[in-house]
Amino acid sequence: MLDHGTERPACAPASGHTDGAGATTLITDLPYGPKAAEVAREAVAVALHGAEADLLDDARLITSELATNAFASGRPPLVLCVDRRSQTAGSLEVEITVTDGGCSDPSPSSAPTPEEEAESGRGLVIVEALADAWSLTTGTRGTRAWCRLTRGFHLSPDGTH
Known part of the structure; x- marks a missing residue:
């Protein structure tokens, strides 16, 4: 959801979350252009x-890669959705989805291995390395890149955060 008065991403309660404790969803349009990654990183923050x-660092990097891929390989509109849910025992689950208007390339079954000297092509390799789960579905009517990150609070031996 975009707050059209300020042109800034707006947060709204997540739909389908039954207990309502600590759940937030952010949905925003991304510009179809080189600024897509920058706007996506800011929205994730x-x-x-x-x-x-x-x-936050992992989510910003993943989102930047997904937004860049959507702009480079897809068609408008580009849309970012970030679902944030607090889990039991203080863990946090984040789902990031970037959709676009589709592409003509078939969906890769795994992250492609870029050439060693290539300047691009590492986006899905990065997503695969950082995310706990991810998927990419491509088609002529729309492309959906999705990932999940789950992190817990790390306690020190004295029981503090």
Whole structure:
């Protein structure tokens, strides 16, 4: 959802979450252009405000890669959805989805291996390395890239965060 008055991403309660405790969904349109990744990173920072730095860094990098792929390989519109849910025992689950208007290339069954000297082509390899789960579904009517990150609070031996 986009707050059209400010042109900034807006957060809304997640649909389908039964207990309502700590669940937030952010949905925003991304510009169809080179700024897609930058806007996506900023939106993730808003959605994950207060999250651990490691989770935020991984989510921003993954989102940047998915938005870049959507712009480079897809058609408008580009849409980002970030679902944030607090889990039991203090863990946080984040699902990131980027959709676009489709492409003509078939869906890869796994992350492609880029040429060693290539300047691009590592996006899905990065997603695969950082995400706990991910999928990519491509088609002429739409493409959906999705991933899940789950992180828990790490306690030190004295029981503090």
